[in-house]
Every structure is written in C-alpha cells, then in structure tokens.
Amino acid sequence: MHETDTRTEEKSLAELRKELGRLQAENQRLREHEEKTTRYIRQKVNQLLSVIGTMPLDPDELDDQTLLQLDPIGIVSDTFQHILEHHRETNHALEVARDDIRAIVDSVGEGVMVLNNRGEIQTYNRKMTPLFVAPESEITGQTCRQAVCDGATGEEACLFNQVMKRRKSVRTRSWECRGRFYDVIGTPIVDTGGEIVRVVLLYMDVTRRRKSEQALQESEDRFRDLFENATDMLQSIDPQGRILVVNRAWRETLGYSEEEATALNMFDIIHPDFHEVCRKKFEQILRDGREFTSNAIFLSKTGRKIHVEGRVNCKFVDNKPVALRSAFRDIAQRRRLEEEIRRTQKLESVGLLAGGIAHDFNNLLTGIIGNILLAKLKSPNREVLELLQNTEKASYRAQELTRQLLTFAKGGSPVKETASVLDIIQEVVPFVLSGSKSTWRLETEGEIPPVDVDTGQFSQVLQNLIINCDQAMPGGGTLTIGVAVHSLEHDTIPPLEPGDYVRIDIRDQGIGIAREYLSRVFDPYFTTKKKGSGLGLATAYSIIRNHNGLMTVDSEPGQGTTMTVFLPVSSHTISVPQPDSRSAPRGSGRILIMDDDDIVREVAAQMLGHLGYETGEAADGEEAVQEYQQAMESGRPYDGVILDLTVPGRMGGKETIARLREIDPDVRAIVSSGYCNDPIMAEYKAHGFAGVVPKPYSMEKLGATVQATLQPPPKPE
Amino acid sequence: MKESQNTNNIVYDIRGQICPSCLLFTLREVNTKRHALKNEGVTIIIKTDNRNATTTIPEAVANMGYLATVEKREEGYYQIEIMAPPQ
Structure with a gap:
C-alpha cells in the first residue's frame, strides 16, 4: 500500500507538473497576446x-x-x-x-471676370457678355487677350500682365473697347504661400460719364472762349479784393500777364483818385449785394490812365459774398466811335443837301461851259475870246466846287482802280509844294502793297492835306510822309474792320491844333482859317471813308500835326494805265440825246454836231424809247444814245436802257449824270451801258466817250 | 484632475498631466459636452502647465469647429478656453 500509494503520488505529481507546464505555457501565450x-x-x-x-x-x-x-x-x-x-x-x-x-457677382452692375494665373477665364458675370469677341460658349478657358481685347492691347499695357508683374491691384482709366469706355481694376488673389492664383478684373462702364465729362469740357471751353474773347474787360475779385481771374481784353488793356494779374489787389489797378469811392462801393456791395454801375480810371502796368465804365455785381453762397464780377469797357474807344457816328450823320445830312445842289449846278455848268466852248469856236474877236476864257476858268472852278460838294452825297461811290499810293504821293506832293518854302521827305517801311482808290479823289485828299501842312508852316519846314503796312487783328481802331491797311502818316512841324478843335477838324464848314471853306478836310475824310478807310488826326500845339490815312490793301495788281487823249476826236453817226434839261440837250447836240455827228433829242425816257423805235422802223436807226441818269418824275436812264435793250439788244448807250458819285456811274457796265460821261463834260471828253462807245465790242474768240 | 462649474463655464484643472493625455482628456470632455458647447453657450476651460498642450488642444478643437484661446496666467499655468464660434 505504501508502495502503491507512492506510485500513485508520483503519478499525480507528474500530471500536476504537466498541467502546471501547460498552464504556464498558456499564461505565457496570454501575456504575449495581451x-x-x-x-x-x-x-x-x-x-x-x-x-x-x-x-x-x-x-x-x-x-x-x-x-x-x-x-x-x-x-x-x-x-x-x-x-x-x-x-x-x-x-x-x-x-x-x-x-x-x-x-x-451677377447682381453687380459692372462686368466681373476671374482669371487663373495663366490669364485663362475661369468665371464671369453676365455684364461681361458685351465685351466678348467670341461666342459665350467658347469663352471659358480662353485667355482674356483672346476673348476681350482680341490682342489690341499691347503686352505692356495689358492689365493682367501688370497685376502679375506688380503683384497688387492696378487700375486702368478710360480703356476703350469697341466704342465704349471702361475703368478696369485688376486685383490679385494669393494663396497661403503668397502665390497669385487668381486675378479678378472689374470692368466699370464709364462711357456715359466720359461723354458727360467731354460735354462738360466742351461747355467749359465754349464759356472760356466767350469769356476770353469778350471785348469788355472781365474780372472776378474775392471779398478781400484779390483778383481771381481776368480775361484777355483785361490783360491786353492793362498790360499784365495772367500770373501777374492774379497776384494783384483791385486797388493796384485803380487810380488813387478813385480809391475812396471804389472802397465805399466795394464795401456796400459786399453788404447788400446790389449791382451798381461804375466810372473810374484804371492804371495800366506802365501807368497809363484808362477811363472805364462798367457794371459790378456780387455772387453770394449761403448768404456770404464769394466773388465780385465786373465787366468794364474802355470808354475812350466808345467815345471815338460815338464821335465817328456823329460825324458820319453830319456828313450824311450835309451830303444830301450838297448832292442835290451839285446836281443842279452840274446841269447848269454843262450848259454854261458848253456854250462858252461853242461861243469860243464862233467868235473871231480876241477881246471877247479872252473874256470867254476867263468865264470858262471860273466855270471850271465852280465845277471843282460842285465836285467837292458831291463827295458828301449819300451813297457816293468812288470809281476805283488798283494803284500805288507811293506813285500818287510822288506825283501830287511836288506839284502842290512847288513854290513853297517847305520841303518834304518820304519814309517807307518794307514793301507797300497797292490799294483800290479813285485816283482823282485820293489825289484831292493828298492835295488838301499837303496844303494844310504847308499853311501850318508859314516860315517853311519839313513835311514827312511815312508809308507802312498796318495789320489790324482786332477791332482796335473803330470803325475799321480787321485786316491789312496801308497807313500814311503826314507830319508837319507847324503850329499844331488846339485840343478843343481836334474832334471837329473833319466837320464840314469848320475852319480856323480866315479864307478857309471848311470843306477841305471834311471832303478828304468823306473820300477816305467811302474807300472803307479812315482818317485820324493827332496834334499837340507847338509840336506839329500828324494826319493819318488808312486804306485797305488791295487784293489786285496794278493795271497798266491807258494813254489819255486830250484832243476832241471827230466822228460820224446818229446819236440820240435824252436829258430833261433843255440847255444840256442843246449844248450836247451842238458839241456833237461840231464833231461831225447827227443828233436827235428826247426830254425823258419814254420819249427816247419812242424816238429810238421810230428811227429803227424808218430805216435810219441811231448808232448810240446818251441817257441822263436822273429825270425827276419821269423815266430816267436806268429804266430807259432796260427798255431799249428789249427793242435792240445791241444798243450802244452812254450814261450821263450830275450825280457823278451815283453807284450806277461807277458800275455802268453792270447796268447795260457801254460808256459813262459825268456832267459837266468838255467837248473832248464827250467826243472821246462817244467815239469809244460807238466802236463795236470785240468779238469773243 | 479637478472639475468645477458655474453657470456657463466648466473648468478642468489638469495640471501635472502631460501630452497626449492632456489632449485625450480634453477631447473626451469636448466630445461629451458637445451639445452644451454648441447650443447652450458653455465654455470649457482647461488649466494646464504643459506647454505642448497649448498647441495641440487649440489645433485639434479648431478642426472640430470650435474657437480656442490661450492665456498664460500669473500663477504659472496656461488657461485654454474652448467655445463654439458665434453664429
């Protein structure tokens, strides 16, 4: 039992060891798993x-x-x-x-477009559509250069390129695209690394604004033009009296530049005598704002006194005065103009009277001179011949007087031809000064262009002026005649129009003219001479005005007088003068004489008869037309007619020639008148006449005119 | 760890802990207090003396949609406040 038990215990122990080992292994495995x-x-x-x-x-x-x-x-x-x-x-x-x-983005009223960093379109709003050149379906992915500007913008100017280069917002103003204007702003969008990944372009349509700006600019230009070119002196002054702005007339009159003007105070340009009254008015208008009229004397930069008249008003903002606006005018110029108008009106009324008298005188003188000429031809008695010659001379002096009177006649037109004033001066002046104690010299500046003048009238002007100079220097002296070209860019010598003029300055060293007489020297019948008629300078003045020129006078007592004549430069060249025949040429043919004055008719008939012509007579236009037609029908037509231009109460020469040309388109007619400055006398060909003979006429003049008129006109080649 | 709460603030004192336990602790509290944070205006306040936590916690709660502010206190710790962003 003891042995058996021992064996059993050993067996159990072995099993336990085995189990322990298994459990240990299991435990190890579990630990490892954990x-x-x-x-x-x-x-x-x-x-x-x-x-x-x-x-x-x-x-x-x-x-x-x-x-x-x-x-x-x-x-x-x-x-x-x-x-x-x-x-x-x-x-x-x-x-x-x-x-x-x-x-x-869609609701923004402007175009918005987003590009990537290669310039390719990523997105855009509907306002961009009008800017695209390609169909909208093709836009995304295209570069803005392809889709919008179509390569028209240079690489440097390209806004996308500028944004990429400068790496910040860039603005382009008034960029034009197909007739419209845009302000374009390009803005970069950067990532967290600072790299540009997008560029946003904003297109603001500024076409309307730009047009408004242009319209505003044009409007401003128009008003500035109006302001700058106003003939009045315009100025704006601040409430402290500092000049803010002035126009060109102001600067030119006072002689300051724009910069100089704006550095001035208003009292710098006002004569000290007017400081007190101007200061009171200035303070008054700043208080009550009531516009007023002012007369004052300004002082130019050089100290010249300028009589001005003008109106001043004040601009108020929020009941505070901000600017005084004034328009002044140099009244010396206005006074000159008023004087000119007064003179012209006086000349017109006197001229009307003189023209009527002169016409009747010319008719009478035609009879007197004609009869004297005929009497001289028929009288064998030497004493009688001498008396007749004296009578003839007196008649010619009377003719000269009527010619002067006629110069005043309203509407008198000089018979102009293109001529050199230098030639006329050199012809007239030596003749007038022959026997005088005075000498003369001519001073010219540059080339003197010709003028369009009635050489006879201009000679008369020169003659009158030279005689006056000579008489102002009874002890002799030097008379200087300066001739130069004078350009009038602005209306600086009223009433002359802007343009080029030949300026003739006739200076004497005489006694001068008293200042109170200066404004009257051109008035008819004004004279300071005991034997003066008062017509010399008035005639000269009237002649020059009828030539669209002007005559002025400047004189200081004891310093001499300068008479200045301005005549417009002619655009024509001088024609070659025709030789003048003084002998009365004989001729033949039938001439009808129409004149309401029996004596004129009779004298003309006798003169023409003496020269070999056969004559018929008519007392007015109706009678002349009837006579001319009957002669044609009877087979003995007239070869020419002499028509009196003015027949009181009946048909005159102008209507008669029209009727005669209906009967006979080839009629050869001479216009005759005592109103020798009538425009028809100057432009007789334009009215259908073939010749002109002013009354009174000499036998030589009448004969030559009739002979020239009866010659058939040259046939066109 | 100490916890205290007044009306709207929940305070956690985790001084002495280091990351990542600080972070994990905070994330757990944020997850559990999600409703209160988003809808009731609650602020979670973390007191920590770990410097790393001042970086990791704000970054993590930002990913979750919260705002986080860090303040260094005189007492020698950091106060991290976590709250929902304003609506």
Whole structure:
C-alpha cells in the first residue's frame, strides 16, 4: 500500500507538473497576446493622434492599464466623428457662401471676370457678355487677350500682365473697347504661400460719364472762349479784393500777364483818385449785394490812365459774398466811335443837301461851259475870246466846287482802280509844294502793297492835306510822309474792320491844333482859317471813308500835326494805265440825246454836231424809247444814245436802257449824270451801258466817250 | 484632475498631466459636452502647465469647429478656453 500509494503520488505529481507546464505555457501565450494587443492599441492610437496632428503616446506617462481605461480609440473615434460633422457643416456653409457670391457677382452692375494665373477665364458675370469677341460658349478657358481685347492691347499695357508683374491691384482709366469706355481694376488673389492664383478684373462702364465729362469740357471751353474773347474787360475779385481771374481784353488793356494779374489787389489797378469811392462801393456791395454801375480810371502796368465804365455785381453762397464780377469797357474807344457816328450823320445830312445842289449846278455848268466852248469856236474877236476864257476858268472852278460838294452825297461811290499810293504821293506832293518854302521827305517801311482808290479823289485828299501842312508852316519846314503796312487783328481802331491797311502818316512841324478843335477838324464848314471853306478836310475824310478807310488826326500845339490815312490793301495788281487823249476826236453817226434839261440837250447836240455827228433829242425816257423805235422802223436807226441818269418824275436812264435793250439788244448807250458819285456811274457796265460821261463834260471828253462807245465790242474768240 | 462649474463655464484643472493625455482628456470632455458647447453657450476651460498642450488642444478643437484661446496666467499655468464660434 505504501508502495502503491507512492506510485500513485508520483503519478499525480507528474500530471500536476504537466498541467502546471501547460498552464504556464498558456499564461505565457496570454501575456504575449495581451502585450501584442496593447502594442496594437498604442500603435493605432498614435496613428490617429498623428492624423489629428499631435505627438505619440508616451509609455512612461500612460501605462498600459491606464491606456486601456482611458479608451483613447473611443475618444479619437468620437473626435473624428466630431470633425466630420464640422466638415459637413463647413461644406454646407461654403456652398451657401458660393451661391451668395455668385448672386452678388451677377447682381453687380459692372462686368466681373476671374482669371487663373495663366490669364485663362475661369468665371464671369453676365455684364461681361458685351465685351466678348467670341461666342459665350467658347469663352471659358480662353485667355482674356483672346476673348476681350482680341490682342489690341499691347503686352505692356495689358492689365493682367501688370497685376502679375506688380503683384497688387492696378487700375486702368478710360480703356476703350469697341466704342465704349471702361475703368478696369485688376486685383490679385494669393494663396497661403503668397502665390497669385487668381486675378479678378472689374470692368466699370464709364462711357456715359466720359461723354458727360467731354460735354462738360466742351461747355467749359465754349464759356472760356466767350469769356476770353469778350471785348469788355472781365474780372472776378474775392471779398478781400484779390483778383481771381481776368480775361484777355483785361490783360491786353492793362498790360499784365495772367500770373501777374492774379497776384494783384483791385486797388493796384485803380487810380488813387478813385480809391475812396471804389472802397465805399466795394464795401456796400459786399453788404447788400446790389449791382451798381461804375466810372473810374484804371492804371495800366506802365501807368497809363484808362477811363472805364462798367457794371459790378456780387455772387453770394449761403448768404456770404464769394466773388465780385465786373465787366468794364474802355470808354475812350466808345467815345471815338460815338464821335465817328456823329460825324458820319453830319456828313450824311450835309451830303444830301450838297448832292442835290451839285446836281443842279452840274446841269447848269454843262450848259454854261458848253456854250462858252461853242461861243469860243464862233467868235473871231480876241477881246471877247479872252473874256470867254476867263468865264470858262471860273466855270471850271465852280465845277471843282460842285465836285467837292458831291463827295458828301449819300451813297457816293468812288470809281476805283488798283494803284500805288507811293506813285500818287510822288506825283501830287511836288506839284502842290512847288513854290513853297517847305520841303518834304518820304519814309517807307518794307514793301507797300497797292490799294483800290479813285485816283482823282485820293489825289484831292493828298492835295488838301499837303496844303494844310504847308499853311501850318508859314516860315517853311519839313513835311514827312511815312508809308507802312498796318495789320489790324482786332477791332482796335473803330470803325475799321480787321485786316491789312496801308497807313500814311503826314507830319508837319507847324503850329499844331488846339485840343478843343481836334474832334471837329473833319466837320464840314469848320475852319480856323480866315479864307478857309471848311470843306477841305471834311471832303478828304468823306473820300477816305467811302474807300472803307479812315482818317485820324493827332496834334499837340507847338509840336506839329500828324494826319493819318488808312486804306485797305488791295487784293489786285496794278493795271497798266491807258494813254489819255486830250484832243476832241471827230466822228460820224446818229446819236440820240435824252436829258430833261433843255440847255444840256442843246449844248450836247451842238458839241456833237461840231464833231461831225447827227443828233436827235428826247426830254425823258419814254420819249427816247419812242424816238429810238421810230428811227429803227424808218430805216435810219441811231448808232448810240446818251441817257441822263436822273429825270425827276419821269423815266430816267436806268429804266430807259432796260427798255431799249428789249427793242435792240445791241444798243450802244452812254450814261450821263450830275450825280457823278451815283453807284450806277461807277458800275455802268453792270447796268447795260457801254460808256459813262459825268456832267459837266468838255467837248473832248464827250467826243472821246462817244467815239469809244460807238466802236463795236470785240468779238469773243 | 479637478472639475468645477458655474453657470456657463466648466473648468478642468489638469495640471501635472502631460501630452497626449492632456489632449485625450480634453477631447473626451469636448466630445461629451458637445451639445452644451454648441447650443447652450458653455465654455470649457482647461488649466494646464504643459506647454505642448497649448498647441495641440487649440489645433485639434479648431478642426472640430470650435474657437480656442490661450492665456498664460500669473500663477504659472496656461488657461485654454474652448467655445463654439458665434453664429
């Protein structure tokens, strides 16, 4: 039993050892499995922590047991769920934001276009559509250069290139695209690394604004032009009296530049005598704003006194004065103009009277001179001949007087030809000064162009002026005649029009003219001479005005006098003068004489008879037409007619020639009148006449005119 | 770890802990207090003396959609306040 028991115990012990070994092995396996599991958990937790972005687990800080209790995988899983939920919310918010941005961009009243950093279009709003050159379906992905400007903008000027280069917002103003104008702003969008990823271009259509600006600019230019070119002196002054702005007339009159003017105070240009009254008015208008008229003397930069008249008003803003606006006028110029008008009116009334008298005188003189000529031809008695010659001379002086009177006649037209004033001066002056104690010299400046003048009338002007000069120097002296071209750019010498003039200054060294007489020297019948007629200078003045010129006078007592004549420069060249025949040419043919004055008719008939012509007579136009027609019908037509221009109460020369030309288109007619300054006398060809003979006429003049008129006109080649 | 709460603030004092246990602890509290944070205006305040936590915690809660501010206190610890962003 004891042995058996021993064997049994040994067997049990062996089994126990075996079981122990199995259990130990099992335990070892479980420990290894637990370690492996814990490592796995640590590893996965570390991975998850790495995803979150934090450091791995530290075994010293967190032992395995604590780790398992903390349940890090559970925490991180919940965290991920939390993060995903947040991302979903964020994505939703981004979608809402994207839709909001789209709606905002579409609702912007301007074109918006987004480009990537290669300049390719990523998106745009509907306002961009009109700017695209390609169909809209092809736009996305094209560069803005292809889609919008079509390469018309240079590389340097390209806004996208500028944004990429300068890496900041860039603005281009008034960029033109197919007839419209845009202000374009390019703005870069950069990523977190600072690289440009997008460029947003904003196109603001400024066409209307630009047109408004242009219209405003044009309007301003127009008003500035009006302001600058006003003939009045315009100025604006601030309430402290400082000059703000002035126009050209102001600057030219006072001699200041624009810069100089705006550095002045108003009292700098006002004569000291007017300071007190101007200061009172200035203070008054700043208080009550009531416009007033002012007369004052301004001082130019050189100290010249300028009499001005004008109106001043004040601009108020919020009941405070901000500017005084004034328009002044140099009244010396206005006074000159008024004087000119007064003189012209006086000449017109006197001229009307003189013209009527002269016409009757000329008719009478035609009879007197004609009869004297005929009497001289028929009288063998020498004494009688001498008396007749004296009578003839007196008659010619009377003729000269009537010629002067006629110069005043309203509407008198000089018979002009293109001539050189130098030639006329050199012809007239030596003749007038022959036997005088005075000498003369001619001074010219540059080349003197010709003028259109009635040489006879202009010679008379010169003659009158030279005689006056000579008489002003009874002891002799030098008379200087200066001739130059004078250009008038502005209306500076009223009433002359702007243009080029030949200016003739005739200066003497005489006694001069008292200042109170200066304004009257051109008045008819005004004279300071005991034997003067008062017609010399008035005639000269009237002649020059009838030539669209002007005569002025300047004189200082004791310093001499300067008479100045302005004549418009001619656009023609000088024609070659025709030789003048003084002998009365004989001729033949039938001449009809129409004149209401019996004496004139009779004298003309006798003169023409003496020269070899056969004559018929008519007292008015009706009678002349009847006589001319009857002569034609009877087979003895007239070769020419002499028609008096004016027949009081009956048909005169103008109507008669019209009727005669209906009967005979080839009629050869001469117009004759005592109104030798009538426009028809000057432009006789335009009225159908072939010749002209002013009354009174000499036999030589009448014969030459009739002979020239009866010659058939040259046939056209 | 000490916890205290007044009306809207839940305060955790985890001084002595180091990362990542600070982070894991905070994430667990943020996860469990999600509703209160988002809807009741609750702010979780973490007091920590671990410097790494001032970086890891704000970054992690930002990914979850919360705002986190860090303030260094004179007492020698950091106070991290976690709250929902304003609506």
